[in-house]
Amino acid sequence: MLGFRIAKRDKSLRARVGELILPEGRVETPVFMTVGTNATVKGLTTQQIEDTESKIVLGNTYHLFLKPGTQIIKKFEGLKNYMKWDHLMLTDSGGFQVFSLPKKKIEDEGVIFKHPETGEEIHFTPELSIQIQEILGADMIMAFDECLPYPVDYKYAEKSIDRTTQWAKRCQKTLINKKQALFGIVQGSIFEDLRKRSAEDLVKLDFEAYAIGGVSVGEGHELMMKVIEMTEPFLPYDKPRYLMGVGLPEDIIGAVERGMDMFDCVIPTRYARSGTLFNRTGRMRIDHRKYRADAYPIDTKCNCYTCQNYSRSYIHHLVKSNEILGTVLATIHNLYFYQDLMKEIRFAILENRFTRFKNEFLNNHLSKND
């Protein structure tokens, strides 16, 4: 049930502008999805999330399975109703979180770990991941994959991608609600032949869209770009490609250039909470003394609620005083900045000036970091 229409492709690059078409809404790509891990985009009301121009919110299967639990969300007929987000939603499979746990047992059947609060033993399987995601009821859902750490042994990675393919099949078989678009996730770490094999195996299963997983795990910008380059040629041109958990503006721009359509990352929200704010001329540490009496908005060219109303000095004061409003205003700004970046990216592709846009943006944005 996921349509994808490509409106424009850059002449010399793989960058493209498209549209995701889902039963409950449409959205232009390249798109940045806002992370709402715990049934909340930290600090923001629904109205404020909308005001950041976010079109898709990402929910987190692992966290929501633990708290509030699927029984509660089932009663509310899905996560959208529960958190009052009436627009598009994607849920991840829980894979990334499960594989980040310090203690777990990985078997072909699934992953066994202990509930962090109750200590109860949980058998997390591809089937369970899909069953939870059906209850959460997002428009787009992810296959349960083994997210490999970086670095990882070639032999282990080789065995792992076959397991990920088997799990992907089991996810497809489990899914009943055909309104939910299921994404396959390519793994293979930084190994060219494994990325190729993983992509080809998944493409044979004919998913509605494909994700590149196992990136943004410490490999750095250059290797991340290489992983995209070694994977993208084996993904169908006419289906959306989602680069998971990425990233900084320069990562996103590099990935769009290499044919990626969808992104999500905690960076804008997490940076906001620690007082790092994005603007066109660099990243600001708003708690720095130099902003104490600065009457300008965070970014003089930004139209977000924060920049339209408040000064750097005021946000500096809030952040230095550990005031919640500092986090809220910073989060609103950073999310809007990301949505604005994606809009500029789309315009640049549509107007055949992506490379020029990229050079100008990066030149400005990386020039004056605090």
Add this chain to the structure above:
Amino acid sequence: MLGFRIAKRDKSLRARVGELILPEGRVETPVFMTVGTNATVKGLTTQQIEDTESKIVLGNTYHLFLKPGTQIIKKFEGLKNYMKWDHLMLTDSGGFQVFSLPKKKIEDEGVIFKHPETGEEIHFTPELSIQIQEILGADMIMAFDECLPYPVDYKYAEKSIDRTTQWAKRCQKTLINKKQALFGIVQGSIFEDLRKRSAEDLVKLDFEAYAIGGVSVGEGHELMMKVIEMTEPFLPYDKPRYLMGVGLPEDIIGAVERGMDMFDCVIPTRYARSGTLFNRTGRMRIDHRKYRADAYPIDTKCNCYTCQNYSRSYIHHLVKSNEILGTVLATIHNLYFYQDLMKEIRFAILENRFTRFKNEFLNNHLSKND
């Protein structure tokens, strides 16, 4: 520059409905003022404060003097501009905070204490309080008084009220900006003759409005009501009376009945942050297990943004997960609840049914506290 028009007085009680008329706005009384101690109503944007129907925000001289400091706020031409509150504002004198400090030296000249961060010795005087409040630029400002603890020795209290009167005179002499309405503060602890004397001494100085201070310091509801009863007869009928730092709904209702017009308190915001929510049928501890799957809004009769959009279950989840949004939504609700209460109080007085309203409200509100 403070006009006060009494629109209606209850036939058998001292309760009255009026209107504060200031150069920058008007507001109906009895009014509850929302506390914004640190240049922020914790967690709420200006838009959200407005949506709670708050008409007056209270700023805090002591806190703002320490951080961000008067130089910053002077640069922004006042606290309203700094925190983007374009409506009415009142600042307290700093007295309450200064006298709450564990170590301070009280002299007739003023109070000496150490800056909590820099250790610098600060001489806080009536003159300094007014100078700071002129920079903050609120519509209504408070005389610097000695806020007595409870309980306190009669002899000390007697000496103290004379000092408070002397300080009040010095505040009047210091104030240059006549657009700012200066309130005198009656002290005298729970001693009838001292409250009378303090009120009479201050009334002779002809302030634009009068406050009752030194309440809500641990004396309890009954004594608080007695203090109002022993003070109110000596305050001019045609000037606003502000009961400082009060309180719970039952305190406010009791005080309105006894002729008070203005209130402020941290209770709605502080309770919100600890998960205690007000509704018509009682106070709820939203983190209680019984709300886990409760699909109702906090208060089924409430029109606030929180109750119009979110369930008890969702707010329970947010609060249990220490999510900022839980605090934000709870704060929005509690503040709106207070504004709604004041509106109901005003209507009840206007319609000659205050006593019936009081009995019904208290009967419902105190019936089912968690």
